[in-house]
Amino acid sequence: MKRTAACLISLSVFAALTNVAAAANASNGQTLAKRWCATCHVVAADQKSGSTQASPFSAIAGKPGFDEHKLAFFLLDPHPRMPDMNLSRSEAADLAAYIGSQK
Ligand code: HEC
Numbered sequence: 001m002k003r004t005a006a007c008l009i010s011l012s013v014f015a016a017l018t019n020v021a022a023a024a025n026a027s028n029g030q031t032l033a034k035r036w037c038a039t040c041h042v043v044a045a046d047q048k049s050g051s052t053q054a055s056p057f058s059a060i061a062g063k064p065g066f067d068e069h070k071l072a073f074f075l076l077d078p079h080p081r082m083p084d085m086n087l088s089r090s091e092a093a094d095l096a097a098y099i100g101s102q103k
Contacts, residue, residue: 032091032095041056042058072092075087
């Protein structure tokens with residue numbers, strides 16, 4: 001009985017860990033970026049232009065000290081000059097992973 005319980009616990013810990021690893025999905029981030037961010041930001045190399053005030057995602061990724069985790073948190077916090085996107089944690093992580101992939 002004890003062994004079964006221990007086994008179940010380690011299985012659920014394993015499931016939780018793989019969930020975290022699978023949480024950031026750059027290709028889903030790309031879909032989200034094209035849908036929600038492309039009106040202002042240049043989100044991909046094949047995009048011609050965005051708003052002049054918003055940095056292209058490749059420039060954001062190229063900043064010194066760029067950190068995907070910090071970016072994901074930044075995206076959850078409504079930004080003064082950006083509309084509040086109401087992103088979920090996993091959407092923010094996916095977007096950050098996508099932006100990070102443009103380094
Ligand atoms: C309505 C236009 C608009 C939309 C839509 C928009 N942004 Fe922005 N974003 C801006 C502007 C303008 C700035 C610059 C803000 C500033 O300098 O204070 C900015 C800044 C940022 C920054 C910080 C850049 C830096 O240099 O530190 C990030 C990251 C960012 N946006 C990500 C996103 C993501 C991801 C989305 C889509 C979910 C998005 N934005 C959608 C206008 C927009």
